[in-house]
Amino acid sequence: MEENQLKEITIRQYGLLSPLDWGEDCEEELLRMNQLWNRLAEIEQVTREKYNTSIMTDQDVESIYQQIASSSDFQSSLIKERRSIRKQNGRKVETHNLDEQIRDLSHKIADLRNTAASSRKLAREKAGKRIRALEVERRAAVKLARQESGLWWGNYNAIVKAYERGRRIALRNGGQLQFKRYDGTGRIVNQIQGGMTVADLFGATHSQIAVDALPGDAWTHPSRGERRRLQRTRLTATIFVRSGERRTVTWPMIMHRPIPEDCLIKEVVVTRRKLGPSWQWQVTFTCTRSGSKQNRHTSTRRVVAVDLGWRRLPEGIRVATVVRNDDTPADFMIVPADIVDGFALIKTLQSRRDTMKNNIIAWLKTLDWAAAPEALTIHLPALQDATFISAGRVASLAIAWRNHQDWDAEGYRHLEKWRLADKRLWLWEVNQREKLIARRTDLYRRLSYNIVVNTDVVVINHLEIEKMSRLLLPEGKENPLFKAARHYRTVAAPSYLRKWIEIQARKIGATVVTQDMENWVCHACGAITMPARPYDLQQTCAHCGITCDRDMNTCRVMLKSFNR
Known part of the structure; x- marks a missing residue:
């Protein structure tokens, strides 16, 4: 070039x-954009259903998925049985037989899914003409929806572009497009x-x-x-x-x-x-x-290994460890303690609002609504029957009550007092979250630039955030992450740091490489040994006796693997 x-x-x-x-005309344009998105999501849903029908009607695929469904149902029943036994006798009760059956079923289901992937690939090849016809039909439906949307061309182009981008991501990750309220x-x-x-x-x-x-x-x-x-x-x-x-x-x-x-x-x-x-x-x-980018980035032959994660330390949360293939000292990227404490405050505010809301709902249920105006009684089904009711729904009752204070003035004052207190906490919570996210974004932007500057290649460990977020693992075990660790994951948001690393690397022309890391590999001798205390930051290799920071060890292993 x-x-x-x-x-x-x-x-x-x-x-x-x-x-x-x-x-109002401007408001209607935004509403039409939302309606176009939902129409495109509907088209995608119909297309996906037709595609799945074409694939799942294949006899081999259908047979394998029936086996997967049967094995999954049996595994779920065993998990429920184990949970019931532990509930009655305590978590320390021995359930070796059930554990072994659940583990065996997990392996069986994993093997069946691998077989199903191969079968689906063959089924796609057989149904090639139907799948191509579906794609032609989808594009025609998208074009018609765009033409009928009534939107200005700049706005409908943006919606269609976002739809196509979201569709590709959903297909790649096995997700689906969601409707938007x-x-x-x-x-x-x-x-x-x-x-x-x-x-x-x-x-x-x-x-x-x-x-x-x-x-x-x-x-x-x-x-x-x-x-x-x-x-x-x-x-x-x-x-x-x-x-x-x-x-x-x-x-x-x-x-x-x-x-x-x-x-x-x-x-x-x-x-x-x-x-x-x-x-x-x-x-x-x-x-x-x-302009030329040649002056901005010249080859330095420097490789940087980044171990993403989250580790609570007294000074904050270590979200990344950075080691370079030269004599530069290792860097530790820290989310400061005041940001961590700020997110803890958000949880406290949420808890206070939930407690206040539950108390006011319990009080509302004690009132005699027989003589209440119809404008107020229309809110009763949600209060009495819904398993969950938002604070906004309760606040709407308080606002409607303003025009009917003659029915129960004292009750209205009590509810209005709750509404004002809840609104104050809500605004505090919303603004606190907004400021903290902005601070974290700016921090990650600056840290990412420091990571990639004067670098040719950035090697990042593969972090399965989706898997770590699950409460129940596919094999039926509970997620080993503690509740506090899950909270710190949302505070640290390592996936956002990775996004900023990729953005900054793209700006200067550096390459980002992802590596799958095997656990507990020693960077010095290459031995794989499971430590007695896996959560300790400092780990000692049982084979060669070297002691090293666990995250720095991971970075050095990635550098060695990349240089081979």
């Missing part, structure tokens, strides 16, 4: 205040055909997007407060075009950093999402810049 053909993607994201001229969250997409220069953006020469020009010293003024004032501007974006009429909306915007002048703006996305009881708006500019 020639040097002048290389492109660099630049993204700028800015906060927006509430729009000045948003209307419309809660007002959405995005407006302006694709700029041919791109738009920064001068055009500020000059209001483009029909789709415009930003009011800022003073020249908006980013250079010596006073921070004055810079913040000068960075206030307004964004005007197209929401849709119908019958030749363009509908635009204007938002006050804080442009806290400039867009490089040599950028070509290709896409502008305005996003709205729910944050507690209010809306949060932001705009994202996706741009390209011409």
